[in-house]
Each structure stands twice: as C-alpha cells, then as structure tokens.
Amino acid sequence: MTTDATSDPNDGVSVDGTGQNQSDVFRGESHAAESRRGSTEKGISARSVPAFVAGEELADLAEFDSRIVVMTADLASANRLIDFKARHPDRFFNMGIAEKNMITAGAGLASTGLIPFVGTFASFAGLLGFEQIRTDCAYPGMSVRVLAHHSGMSLGYYGSSHHALEDLAAMRAVADLTVACAADGNQLRAMLRASLDKKGAIYLRLGRGRDPEVYAKVPEDFEFGRATQLRDGRDVTIISTGSEVHASLGAADLLSEKGFSVRVLDMHTIKPLDVTSVVAAANETSAVVTVEEHSVIGGLGSAVAEVLADHQLSVPFFRHGVNDEYVLVGPPAALYAHYRLDAKGVAEVVEERCRVG
Amino acid sequence: MGKLDVGERTRLDEKALFVRLETLRLTRIAGAGHYSGTFSAAEILAALYYHELKLDPARPEWPERDRFVLSKGHAAIGLYPILADLGYFDPAQLETYTRLGSAFGDHPDMRKVRGIDFSSGSLGHGLSIGVGMALGGRVQSLDFRVYVMVGDAELNEGQIWEAAMSAGHFKLDSLVCIVDRNQLGIDGRTEDVMAVEPIEDRFTSFGWEVQRIDGHSVDQIVNALDTAKLASRQPHVIIADTVKGKGVKRMELDVNWHVGNLSPEDYEEVYEELLAGGSR
Numbered sequence: 001m002t003t004d005a006t007s008d009p010n011d012g013v014s015v016d017g018t019g020q021n022q023s024d025v026f027r028g029e030s031h032a033a034e035s036r037r038g039s040t041e042k043g044i045s046a047r048s049v050p051a052f053v054a055g056e057e058l059a060d061l062a063e064f065d066s067r068i069v070v071m072t073a074d075l076a077s078a079n080r081l082i083d084f085k086a087r088h089p090d091r092f093f094n095m096g097i098a099e100k101n102m103i104t105a106g107a108g109l110a111s112t113g114l115i116p117f118v119g120t121f122a123s124f125a126g127l128l129g130f131e132q133i134r135t136d137c138a139y140p141g142m143s144v145r146v147l148a149h150h151s152g153m154s155l156g157y158y159g160s161s162h163h164a165l166e167d168l169a170a171m172r173a174v175a176d177l178t179v180a181c182a183a184d185g186n187q188l189r190a191m192l193r194a195s196l197d198k199k200g201a202i203y204l205r206l207g208r209g210r211d212p213e214v215y216a217k218v219p220e221d222f223e224f225g226r227a228t229q230l231r232d233g234r235d236v237t238i239i240s241t242g243s244e245v246h247a248s249l250g251a252a253d254l255l256s257e258k259g260f261s262v263r264v265l266d267m268h269t270i271k272p273l274d275v276t277s278v279v280a281a282a283n284e285t286s287a288v289v290t291v292e293e294h295s296v297i298g299g300l301g302s303a304v305a306e307v308l309a310d311h312q313l314s315v316p317f318f319r320h321g322v323n324d325e326y327v328l329v330g331p332p333a334a335l336y337a338h339y340r341l342d343a344k345g346v347a348e349v350v351e352e353r354c355r356v357g
Numbered sequence: 358m359g360k361l362d363v364g365e366r367t368r369l370d371e372k373a374l375f376v377r378l379e380t381l382r383l384t385r386i387a388g389a390g391h392y393s394g395t396f397s398a399a400e401i402l403a404a405l406y407y408h409e410l411k412l413d414p415a416r417p418e419w420p421e422r423d424r425f426v427l428s429k430g431h432a433a434i435g436l437y438p439i440l441a442d443l444g445y446f447d448p449a450q451l452e453t454y455t456r457l458g459s460a461f462g463d464h465p466d467m468r469k470v471r472g473i474d475f476s477s478g479s480l481g482h483g484l485s486i487g488v489g490m491a492l493g494g495r496v497q498s499l500d501f502r503v504y505v506m507v508g509d510a511e512l513n514e515g516q517i518w519e520a521a522m523s524a525g526h527f528k529l530d531s532l533v534c535i536v537d538r539n540q541l542g543i544d545g546r547t548e549d550v551m552a553v554e555p556i557e558d559r560f561t562s563f564g565w566e567v568q569r570i571d572g573h574s575v576d577q578i579v580n581a582l583d584t585a586k587l588a589s590r591q592p593h594v595i596i597a598d599t600v601k602g603k604g605v606k607r608m609e610l611d612v613n614w615h616v617g618n619l620s621p622e623d624y625e626e627v628y629e630e631l632l633a634g635g636s637r
C-alpha cells in the first residue's frame with residue numbers, strides 16, 4: 001500500500017498506519033494531483049483511482065443537463081465538489097455547517113424541477129440528516145441525491161462521531177429510497193450518470209476518496225438494482241459493497257492461490273437488492289459471505305440474510321463487518337487490518353467460515 | 358398597495374369564516390382535530406389563496422406559480438377546503454378526510470393532494486423547503502414567490518434558524534415567512550415553555566426584513582404581503598399576532614383545545630357562534 005509520507009492517513013492504504021497528516025481530509029486533493037502520486041497496494045495489484053470525482057463528473061454532466069445543482073456543508077474541498085463550483089458557480093451552494101437545512105433545501109430545489117446532489121460526511125448525511133432524507137426527500141419523492149462520503153470507519157482516528165457504520169441500516173428501512181455504495185471513482189461516475197434518469201431520492205454511500213481501482217473504466221452496463229459479478233466461482237460467493245469490494249477481490253485472489261473457487265459479487269445497490277443474484281449464489285456456490293464496512297446489523301449482511309430466509313435457502317452463511325460496537329481509534333488502514341476488513345482479513349474470515357472440500 | 362376595498366375585505370373575511378366552518382365539519386369526520394391552530398391562521402390562509410398567490414388550479418405543476426409551504430402542517434384541515442373551493446379537486450373528496458386510504462391526512466401529502474406544494478408535518482422543516490424553492494427559482498430565472506407559514510412554537514426548532522441564516526446569506530427576497538404568532542404551543546404559552554421572543558430582533562439579526570401585524574386583519578395581511586414584494590435583497594418575515602382558537606370563545610388561548618372534539622350539542626353552538634361572529 002502507499003508509503004508516501006505526505007499522504008492522508010484516511011486514504012486507508014498504509015499497512016502500518018504511519019500516516020499522520022490528518023488535515024488532508026479537509027483540504028482534499030485535486031484529481032490530477034492524486035493521479036500523479038498514485039499508489040500501490042501490497043500483495044494486490046492496485047492503482048489509486050480517486051473516488052471523489054463527483055464534482056468533476058457532475059460538472060461535465062451539467063454542461064448538457066441544466067437540472068443539476070450541487071450543495072455541500074462546508075466540505076467543498078474535502079469532497080472535491082469545489083471542482084463543480086469552479087465551472088458552474090451559479091449552480092453550487094455552500095450551505096455551511098447546517099446539514100439538515102442543506103438536505104431539506106435540496107428537497108425544495110428538487111420540487112422546482114432540479115436535481116440536487118448534496119454532499120457531506122456520511123455520519124452527518126445518513127445519521128444526522130436521517131429524518132430530512134426520509135421525510136423531505138423520500139416520502140415526497142424528491143430527486144435528491146445524497147453523496148454520503150467518508151462512510152464507514154474511513155475517517156479513522158477522528159473517532160466514532162465521524163464514523164458511519166449504521167447508515168445503511170437506517171436508509172434501507174426508508175421506502176422509496178434507492179441506496180447504493182460506490183466501489184471506486186469509475187463506478188461512481190456510472191452511478192451519477194444513471195441517477196439522472198431515475199425518479200425519487202438516492203443515497204449514495206462513498207468511501208474515503210482514494211479508493212483503489214475496481215473498475216478499469218466507467219462500467220457502461222451499470223444499472224441500479226443489478227449486481228455486478230466480478231469473478232465466478234463454485235466454492236463460495238463473497239457478496240460485497242462499496243469500499244469492501246476491492247478488499248473482497250484481493251481476498252478472492254488470496255483464496256484462489258489456496259485452491260478455492262470464489263465468486264465475487266459487487267452488490268452496489270443495497271436497495272432495491274438484486275434478489276436474483278443472491279438466490280443464484282446460494283444455489284450455485286457452496287457458501288455465502290457478505291463483507292461490508294458497516295455494522296453487521298441492518299446493512300448488506302442483513303439484507304442478504306433476509307433473502308436467504310424468505311426463500312428458505314439453506315447454505316452456510318456468514319456476515320462479516322463490524323460487530324455491535326464502536327470501533328477503536330486508529331488510522332484507517334490499521335483499523336481495516338484490525339477488523340479484518342482488508343484483503344488478508346477477508347480471506348481469513350472466509351476460509352475459517354467456509355472451509356470446503 | 359393600499360387599502361382593500363370593502364367588497365374585497367368582506368370576501369376575504371367570508372373565506373376565513375369558510376375555513377373555520379370547514380375545519381369544524383371535517384373534525385367531526387375525523388373525531389378529533391387541530392381546531393385552534395387552524396382558526397388562528399384562517400385570515401392568513403384566506404388572504405394568501407384568495408388574494409395574493411399567483412396560481413392556476415388547472416395547472417398545479419405550473420413552474421412559475423407562487424409556492425405555499427404549510428410548515429405548520431397540522432393546519433392542513435383549513436387548507437384542504439380552500440384547494441377544493443379553488444377547483445384543485447372535487448370538494449366531495451373531503452368527505453374521506455382522515456378515513457382509511459384517504460388522500461387527506463392530518464398533515465398534507467403532496468403526492469396525494471393536488472395543489473399542495475410540499476408535504477409537511479415535521480415541524481421546523483418548511484422554511485428550509487422554502488429556501489430550496491427560492492434558490493430553485495433563482496437558478497432557473499423563474500418568476501415566482503415562496504410563502505412559508507410557520508407556527509410560533511415551531512421557532513424552537515433549530516432547523517428554522519439554519520434556514521433563516523441561509524435565506525439571509527443568499528438574500529432570498531422572493532421568500533416570505535409568515536409566523537402564526539398564536540401564543541400557544543401544546544403545553545402552554547410559548548414564553549413559558551420555551552420563549553420565542555423577541556422574534557423581530559431574532560429575524561432582523563439573521564438578515565431578514567421584518568413586519569409585525571394583526572394576523573386577523575385581512576387589510577394588514579394584504580398590506581404586509583404587498584410590502585414584502587418591494588425589492589430589498591432580503592428575505593421577509595411577517596409576524597402575524599393571532600389568537601389560538603380565534604372565533605370560538607371557549608377555545609381562545611386555551612391549551613386544552615390544541616387538539617379536540619366538540620360534542621354534537623357543542624358543535625351546533627360553536628357553528629352558530631362562528632356564523633354570528635361572521636366576518637368579525
């Protein structure tokens with residue numbers, strides 16, 4: 001993983017977690033600067049693809065779609081939505097540190113026919129702003145797109161106030177809300193493009209902004225609600241989402257070296273869930289493991305468990321994520337290693353739980 | 358701007374009476390309802406919908422229509438009859454009020470009721486909706502104004518002040534907030550439960566242009582709405598001093614009538630009282 005001492009610890013790719021320059025989170029970094037630096041990941045071929053491409057992508061889309069407006073809550077640099085502001089200043093609103101007002105005002109904007117993309121830390125979007133998303137966006141059917149970035153524990157040693165390990169559980173319970181997690185910048189671009197033709201509110205859960213590449217290019221066949229099978233296999237299916245897709249692919253590589261045949265599903269859309277692909281995994285592979293940077297309560301794992309139960313499918317199954325606890329303080333990479341949410345950890349968990357043959 | 362002529366004043370007062378009588382009638386269907394917080398707002402609703410708002414009931418989605426957000430959504434019982442009266446839907450539909458599957462709940466749902474510009478019910482949200490609508494008008498160069506009615510006790514909600522701060526910051530002069538200053542929350546007088554005064558100073562300090570009027574005088578309401586249209590590069594707030602329960606003596610400034618249900622005998626008595634009070 002990256003050993004660049006100037007990198008933000010919250011890029012989460014430092015195995016030993018030595019990065020200490022936390023201020024980078026708020027300054028953000030341009031796409032170009034990030035691309036120049038690049039990074040490598042130990043054990044897994046990886047190229048850093050900055051995931052905070054929303055500002056740039058939306059600015060491109062807004063050249064052709066005048067419905068797009070962008071809002072943030074004093075985090076325009078951290079989430080790079082400032083890249084949108086630079087090109088469309090009249091369509092950008094910094095709402096200050098007032099997330100509830102931002103989300104509800106987004107709903108008001110949407111009611112006039114616009115498509116607002118509102119971005120802030122997932123802890124303040126999905127947790128602080130829960131009622132505004134539910135009551136002002138989803139219930140009235142407003143086309144607000146919430147960009148909930150720095151989700152999970154990716155804000156590292158900022159601590160639990162800044163972690164969002166419960167947002168999927170909350171969002172998944174909201175009717176008329178699409179809930180999806182971007183695995184990398186290329187997939188995020190596809191999601192943003194697809195979102196323009198979609199009615200109703202969308203909660204987009206994003207990672208730390210420097211997620212390693214999963215998709216070499218923007219997936220043209222992206223469709224909300226239809227999982228992407230990244231690997232096929234017989235022994236076990238790893239169903240993952242968002243920031244854990246890359247680690248799951250790495251785990252699949254490590255497991256295949258040991259002779260396991262692993263299917264990897266990118267369940268980017270948590271709601272509506274791709275039930276068909278879950279049922280197929282249960283029927284066609286010998287075990288199912290879900291992997292998510294979220295509490296094991298209420299998120300992807302619970303969603304998959306519900307499908308297995310509803311369809312009375314008997315298959316060895318395990319939910320891997322964060323147990324019912326507030327996680328330790330530490331640099332993200334150290335946390336991922338500790339909670340076995342890096343490639344090595346995921347591989348170990350899968351092997352322990354799903355020993356076959 | 359100027360004084361209303363006698364005919365218009367009488368017409369608006371009659372519409373305010375209509376709001377109160379319909380509130381009585383619909384509450385009987387529901388079995389309980391928010392009489393008093395609707396009675397306090399009756400003249401304001403009448404002045405807005407029958408005099409001020411630029412609307413076309415045949416085109417509820419008209420992009421350049423004025424918007425009205427009833428942030429104090431519990432007064433929807435007074436708004437539905439107005440929308441029916443204006444032709445947004447058949448008044449006969451109101452017979453279903455609050456019954457299973459009705460479009461008309463205690464708080465308004467824009468996806469079910471034609472003419473409702475935004476769903477409401479959770480206090481403190483409506484002013485933020487209005488901020489978004491006003492920004493939306495600005496972005497699209499659409500010529501409409503946004504009116505948001507909030508309750509006075511609703512000013513306790515923190516999000517109101519987030520919205521007020523942003524409206525001042527963005528100088529949203531197409532936005533008008535009307536505070537139904539009916540003096541009571543559910544548990545008592547606002548100043549006893551959680552003080553909201555000085556409301557003028559608070560809004561002024563957030564960058565708003567402030568007017569304070571008698572909220573039961575249609576003359577003053579119309580005049581204030583006219584004044585709010587003068588270009589000022591500021592959002593406008595009209596603090597309408599009202600009486601919760603206005604028009605029915607037993608309900609006026611009595612917290613026990615925030616939600617209530619009149620007995621059949623009392624119903625007739627109150628109905629007659631309102632008719633006798635008529636247009637004040």
